[in-house]
Amino acid sequence: MKEPCVYILASQPYGTLYIGVTSNLLGRLLQHRTDALPGFASRYGVHRLVRYEMCDTMEQAILREKQLKRWHRQWKINLIEADNPHWIDLSVTLGLPALALDSPRHGC
Numbered sequence: 001m002k003e004p005c006v007y008i009l010a011s012q013p014y015g016t017l018y019i020g021v022t023s024n025l026l027g028r029l030l031q032h033r034t035d036a037l038p039g040f041a042s043r044y045g046v047h048r049l050v051r052y053e054m055c056d057t058m059e060q061a062i063l064r065e066k067q068l069k070r071w072h073r074q075w076k077i078n079l080i081e082a083d084n085p086h087w088i089d090l091s092v093t094l095g096l097p098a099l100a101l102d103s104p105r106h107g108c
Contacts, residue, residue: 004061006068007052008080011045013087017076018046021065023058029091033099047099049091050080 002023035042
């Protein structure tokens with residue numbers, strides 16, 4: 001079943017942002033996490049899902065992606081922080097394990 005979606009990944013809070021579109025969010029997140037897709041996201045370590053929006057059609061998702069890509073960086077940050085002020089990795093809420101960088105650290 002296809003579920004059109006536009007999503008925003010970040011390398012870390014306030015880090016590098018990547019905006020993409022897919023009809024299979026979990027599958028695409030796994031591709032990003034394993035760097036199976038060569039390109040911008042893998043080159044800059046952009047793996048943390050910080051926002052996603054489900055759409056009715058792929059056409060709507062593509063239009064929203066294009067719109068968000070035209071936005072100023074601060075507008076994108078404001079959009080993320082409206083629903084995710086701590087920049088948590090939302091892929092955990094979708095059933096994926098936490099990224100290694102989000103795991104509790106030991107020591108000082």
